[in-house]
Amino acid sequence: MKTLSIVIPIFNEEDFIEKTLLAVCKSTTPSFDKEIIIVDDGSKDNTRQSIEKSILSLKSKYKNIIFKTYFKKVNAGKGAALKDGFQLSTGNIVLVQDADLEYNPDDYSILLEPFSKNDADVVYGSRFISNRPHRVLYFWHSVMNIFLTTYSNMLTNLNLSDMETGYKAFKGEVIRTIAPKLESKRFGFEPEITARVAKIKGLKIYEVGISYSGRTYAEGKKISWKDGAKALWEIFKFNLLRS
Numbered sequence: 001m002k003t004l005s006i007v008i009p010i011f012n013e014e015d016f017i018e019k020t021l022l023a024v025c026k027s028t029t030p031s032f033d034k035e036i037i038i039v040d041d042g043s044k045d046n047t048r049q050s051i052e053k054s055i056l057s058l059k060s061k062y063k064n065i066i067f068k069t070y071f072k073k074v075n076a077g078k079g080a081a082l083k084d085g086f087q088l089s090t091g092n093i094v095l096v097q098d099a100d101l102e103y104n105p106d107d108y109s110i111l112l113e114p115f116s117k118n119d120a121d122v123v124y125g126s127r128f129i130s131n132r133p134h135r136v137l138y139f140w141h142s143v144m145n146i147f148l149t150t151y152s153n154m155l156t157n158l159n160l161s162d163m164e165t166g167y168k169a170f171k172g173e174v175i176r177t178i179a180p181k182l183e184s185k186r187f188g189f190e191p192e193i194t195a196r197v198a199k200i201k202g203l204k205i206y207e208v209g210i211s212y213s214g215r216t217y218a219e220g221k222k223i224s225w226k227d228g229a230k231a232l233w234e235i236f237k238f239n240l241l242r243s
Helices: 017-026 047-061 078-088 105-118 139-156 172-181 189-198 225-241
Strands: 002-010 032-041 066-072 093-096 122-126 168-171 205-209
Touching: 002 017, 002 078, 017 032, 017 047, 017 105, 032 047, 032 078, 047 066, 066 078, 078 172, 078 189, 093 105, 093 172, 105 122, 105 168, 105 205, 139 189, 139 225, 168 172, 168 189, 172 189, 189 225
Parallel strands: 002 032, 002 093, 032 066, 122 205
Antiparallel strands: 093 168, 122 168
16 A cells, blocks of 8 residues: 655644544545644644544544654744655655645545546646635635736746645655755745746646635634735745745
């Protein structure tokens, strides 16, 4: 059996993490065992206690799943948490899973298909080319996503439809080679990883349509317009000022 490493960055998600870990464990991953890597990014609520309680319960039911945890003392940002998680991974494929269930673990089989059928190196789960359920939310967020993806595509020469997607999967050797170079601490991870992937010659990059159940700010959404504005600089920086 091959191994799928699922990296889950978490910050203050005590209301969601138990449901997320259960959904990840229950998800279908044909031909893959699971390695779940949970990086708590200095949560200040009861997230850590919820993680420990959930793992204790899940280990008895899902004996073939490996759980790894890393509890950071200081909040550093999603990008920093993912960098730590990637470097802890050992899987043939490494997949990013947000802790809030905006992205559905039932879509894992869709994300994994290009690896088995097309020898993909990187797979992006797109919210914009999908016939799967998609929660209707903020118009200006979608406009900004399209703008940032277009700007990124102009500099990477890729034709992605959703550069900012939270569902990204990589061959293990690809992401573990890139991980030590990652600089972005927060949500700049998305444009940075896209720029770095685009610079590696010969990589096969695929997109697949996924479902999306976005949160409102009242429900705990963390990304803001400031992160979108900062992403413009990060797209420029990582495509033109970094090797």
